[in-house]
Amino acid sequence: MPKDIWINLPVKDVRKSSAFFREIGFTLNKQFEGQEDKAGLIIGEKNVVVMLFPEDTFRNFISSPIANAGEASEVLLSIGADSKEEVDELLVKVAAAGGTIYSKPHDAGWMYGAGFADLDGHKWNVLYMDFSKMNG
Numbered sequence: 001m002p003k004d005i006w007i008n009l010p011v012k013d014v015r016k017s018s019a020f021f022r023e024i025g026f027t028l029n030k031q032f033e034g035q036e037d038k039a040g041l042i043i044g045e046k047n048v049v050v051m052l053f054p055e056d057t058f059r060n061f062i063s064s065p066i067a068n069a070g071e072a073s074e075v076l077l078s079i080g081a082d083s084k085e086e087v088d089e090l091l092v093k094v095a096a097a098g099g100t101i102y103s104k105p106h107d108a109g110w111m112y113g114a115g116f117a118d119l120d121g122h123k124w125n126v127l128y129m130d131f132s133k134m135n136g
Contacts, residue, residue: 005048006049009052009053010053010059010066010120011052013054013119014035014036017119019097020098021052023093024090024093024097025093026042027041028040029041037057038052038053050077068121069117069121069122070117070121071121073123076124076125077124079126080126081126081128082128084112084128087127088105091116098119099117099118099119100116100117100121101114102117103115109133110130110133110135111127112127113126113127113128114126
């Protein structure tokens with residue numbers, strides 16, 4: 001059984017992307033602080049690692065072209081929030097940091113969420129889920 005997961009994302013500018021994620025409240029991995037060729041984000045209570053690599057470096061990992069995340073969706077990264085207010089607060093930070101809100105908040109009763117794209121167009125979903133209100 002795998003013990004860890006690292007999500008690798010290609011970015012055009014590691015410094016700008018790092019600043020964006022720091023501005024919206026993500027934790028940067030200090031191990032990679034100040035490096036031009038990579039940055040690491042630590043997300044959530046389980047410390048999921050998202051690595052940011054310049055596109056040239058990322059190309060060394062794969063044998064296919066890099067998707068243009070602004071034109072097509074290659075993945076949807078979903079993150080949990082502790083409240084509806086936390087979802088809304090994150091969206092305000094995303095917009096202020098230069099990200100794009102592609103899906104305004106939606107309340108499905110047991111789930112409240114919205115979507116944003118980072119500086120490189122990668123799609124993120126932020127969700128608050130109250131399973132006690134879930135039907136079925």
